[in-house]
Amino acid sequence: MAVPKRRTSRSNTRHRRSQWKATAPELVPIVLEGRRILVPRHLVPAYHRGFLRPRQQ
Numbered sequence: 001m002a003v004p005k006r007r008t009s010r011s012n013t014r015h016r017r018s019q020w021k022a023t024a025p026e027l028v029p030i031v032l033e034g035r036r037i038l039v040p041r042h043l044v045p046a047y048h049r050g051f052l053r054p055r056q057q
Helices: 010-018 041-049
Strands: 027-032 035-040
Touching (some): 027 041, 035 041
Antiparallel strands (some): 027 035
16 A cells, blocks of 8 residues: 655755765776777677777867
8 A cells, every 4th residue: 555755854865865976987998990998897898899989089
């Protein structure tokens, strides 16, 4: 059975939000088309298979 939500105090809401910390992705160097680029570790297989292309700079 559904139960109504209870109101959270402003202090508790802000304290909970402040615990979230964003972390930068770990970048690893790969060589693609003769150029060395830094990509996030979890995307390395996609770059090697050709699903992603490096941005033109």
